[in-house]
Amino acid sequence: MPIDATLPYDDTNIFARILRREIPAKTVYEDDYALAFHDITPRAPVHILVIPRGPYASWDDFSANASEAEIAGFVRAVGKVARDNGLVAPGYRLLANTGGDGGQEVAHLHVHLFGGRRLGPMLVE
Numbered sequence: 536m537p538i539d540a541t542l543p544y545d546d547t548n549i550f551a552r553i554l555r556r557e558i559p560a561k562t563v564y565e566d567d568y569a570l571a572f573h574d575i576t577p578r579a580p581v582h583i584l585v586i587p588r589g590p591y592a593s594w595d596d597f598s599a600n601a602s603e604a605e606i607a608g609f610v611r612a613v614g615k616v617a618r619d620n621g622l623v624a625p626g627y628r629l630l631a632n633t634g635g636d637g638g639q640e641v642a643h644l645h646v647h648l649f650g651g652r653r654l655g656p657m658l659v660e
Protein backbone atom coordinates (compact mmCIF):
# COMPACT_ATOMS: atom_id res chain seq x y z
CA MET A 536 0.00 0.00 0.00
CA PRO A 537 1.69 3.26 -1.06
CA ILE A 538 2.21 5.89 1.60
CA ASP A 539 0.82 9.41 1.77
CA ALA A 540 3.94 11.56 1.33
CA THR A 541 2.25 14.55 2.99
CA LEU A 542 2.09 12.83 6.41
CA PRO A 543 4.70 13.61 9.08
CA TYR A 544 7.54 11.18 9.77
CA ASP A 545 6.63 8.05 11.75
CA ASP A 546 9.62 6.28 13.28
CA THR A 547 7.92 2.87 13.36
CA ASN A 548 8.69 2.35 9.66
CA ILE A 549 10.91 -0.59 8.71
CA PHE A 550 13.91 1.50 7.64
CA ALA A 551 13.88 3.44 10.93
CA ARG A 552 14.03 0.05 12.62
CA ILE A 553 16.99 -0.95 10.42
CA LEU A 554 18.74 2.33 11.35
CA ARG A 555 18.20 1.52 15.06
CA ARG A 556 19.51 -2.00 14.38
CA GLU A 557 16.29 -3.53 15.66
CA ILE A 558 16.14 -5.65 12.52
CA PRO A 559 19.05 -6.83 10.38
CA ALA A 560 20.07 -5.63 6.95
CA LYS A 561 22.90 -6.53 4.60
CA THR A 562 24.77 -3.24 4.98
CA VAL A 563 27.18 -2.25 2.22
CA TYR A 564 28.09 1.27 3.39
CA GLU A 565 27.45 3.69 6.24
CA ASP A 566 28.67 7.08 7.36
CA ASP A 567 27.35 10.01 9.40
CA TYR A 568 24.65 10.80 6.86
CA ALA A 569 23.61 7.60 5.14
CA LEU A 570 23.16 3.87 5.37
CA ALA A 571 23.16 1.58 2.32
CA PHE A 572 21.98 -2.02 2.29
CA HIS A 573 20.75 -4.66 -0.14
CA ASP A 574 17.05 -4.61 -0.99
CA ILE A 575 15.32 -7.67 0.45
CA THR A 576 13.61 -8.33 -2.91
CA PRO A 577 16.22 -7.44 -5.54
CA ARG A 578 14.89 -6.48 -8.98
CA ALA A 579 18.35 -6.37 -10.60
CA PRO A 580 21.72 -8.07 -10.02
CA VAL A 581 22.63 -5.02 -7.94
CA HIS A 582 19.74 -3.49 -6.00
CA ILE A 583 20.88 -1.37 -3.09
CA LEU A 584 18.82 1.04 -1.01
CA VAL A 585 20.50 4.20 0.28
CA ILE A 586 18.75 6.04 3.10
CA PRO A 587 19.58 9.18 5.07
CA ARG A 588 20.13 8.77 8.80
CA GLY A 589 17.79 11.69 9.49
CA PRO A 590 14.01 11.29 9.93
CA TYR A 591 12.75 12.17 6.46
CA ALA A 592 9.63 10.45 5.15
CA SER A 593 10.19 11.08 1.46
CA TRP A 594 12.17 12.92 -1.17
CA ASP A 595 9.75 15.79 -0.69
CA ASP A 596 10.39 15.98 3.07
CA PHE A 597 14.15 15.62 2.63
CA SER A 598 14.51 18.19 -0.14
CA ALA A 599 12.42 20.71 1.81
CA ASN A 600 13.69 20.17 5.36
CA ALA A 601 17.13 18.52 5.47
CA SER A 602 20.19 20.66 6.20
CA GLU A 603 22.76 21.46 3.52
CA ALA A 604 25.16 19.06 5.23
CA GLU A 605 22.59 16.24 5.26
CA ILE A 606 21.77 16.76 1.59
CA ALA A 607 25.40 16.92 0.55
CA GLY A 608 26.32 13.93 2.71
CA PHE A 609 23.48 11.84 1.36
CA VAL A 610 24.12 12.67 -2.29
CA ARG A 611 27.83 11.93 -1.88
CA ALA A 612 27.00 8.62 -0.20
CA VAL A 613 24.76 7.54 -3.10
CA GLY A 614 27.56 8.30 -5.56
CA LYS A 615 30.15 6.53 -3.46
CA VAL A 616 28.05 3.37 -3.14
CA ALA A 617 27.66 3.27 -6.93
CA ARG A 618 31.42 3.75 -7.43
CA ASP A 619 32.35 1.20 -4.75
CA ASN A 620 30.12 -1.37 -6.46
CA GLY A 621 31.75 -0.87 -9.86
CA LEU A 622 28.70 0.65 -11.46
CA VAL A 623 30.05 3.82 -13.03
CA ALA A 624 31.58 2.28 -16.17
CA PRO A 625 28.66 -0.05 -16.98
CA GLY A 626 26.09 2.47 -15.79
CA TYR A 627 23.29 2.40 -13.26
CA ARG A 628 19.88 3.82 -12.39
CA LEU A 629 18.64 5.78 -9.35
CA LEU A 630 14.98 5.82 -8.33
CA ALA A 631 13.19 7.57 -5.48
CA ASN A 632 9.52 6.60 -5.46
CA THR A 633 7.53 9.34 -3.76
CA GLY A 634 4.00 9.08 -2.42
CA GLY A 635 1.00 7.35 -3.96
CA ASP A 636 1.56 7.79 -7.69
CA GLY A 637 5.26 7.04 -7.17
CA GLY A 638 4.40 3.77 -5.45
CA GLN A 639 6.43 4.52 -2.30
CA GLU A 640 5.85 1.72 0.24
CA VAL A 641 8.25 2.62 3.06
CA ALA A 642 7.89 6.04 4.69
CA HIS A 643 11.60 6.78 5.14
CA LEU A 644 13.35 8.33 2.13
CA HIS A 645 15.25 5.73 0.14
CA VAL A 646 16.99 5.85 -3.20
CA HIS A 647 17.04 2.60 -5.14
CA LEU A 648 20.37 1.96 -6.86
CA PHE A 649 19.98 -0.57 -9.69
CA GLY A 650 22.75 -2.04 -11.82
CA GLY A 651 24.45 -5.14 -13.12
CA ARG A 652 22.51 -5.50 -16.36
CA ARG A 653 20.83 -3.43 -19.07
CA LEU A 654 17.89 -1.98 -17.21
CA GLY A 655 15.54 -1.49 -20.12
CA PRO A 656 12.94 1.23 -20.55
CA MET A 657 12.50 3.78 -17.79
CA LEU A 658 8.84 2.95 -17.18
CA VAL A 659 6.87 -0.17 -18.02
CA GLU A 660 3.08 -0.09 -17.84
Ligand code: 5GP
Nearest residue numbers: 549560572573574575576632638639640641
Ligand atom coordinates in the same frame (compact mmCIF):
# COMPACT_ATOMS: atom_id res chain seq x y z
P1 5GP B 1 9.47 1.62 -2.36
O1 5GP B 1 8.38 0.87 -3.05
O2 5GP B 1 9.01 2.25 -1.06
O3 5GP B 1 10.20 2.57 -3.26
O4 5GP B 1 10.56 0.53 -2.01
C1 5GP B 1 10.64 -0.15 -0.80
C2 5GP B 1 11.68 -1.23 -0.96
O5 5GP B 1 12.03 -1.72 0.33
C3 5GP B 1 11.20 -2.43 -1.77
O6 5GP B 1 12.06 -2.60 -2.90
C4 5GP B 1 11.31 -3.59 -0.78
O7 5GP B 1 11.74 -4.78 -1.38
C5 5GP B 1 12.29 -3.07 0.24
N1 5GP B 1 12.11 -3.59 1.59
C6 5GP B 1 10.95 -3.68 2.28
N2 5GP B 1 11.15 -4.18 3.50
C7 5GP B 1 12.50 -4.41 3.59
C8 5GP B 1 13.32 -4.94 4.63
O8 5GP B 1 12.88 -5.29 5.71
N3 5GP B 1 14.65 -5.03 4.36
C9 5GP B 1 15.19 -4.65 3.15
N4 5GP B 1 16.50 -4.78 3.01
N5 5GP B 1 14.43 -4.15 2.17
C10 5GP B 1 13.10 -4.04 2.38
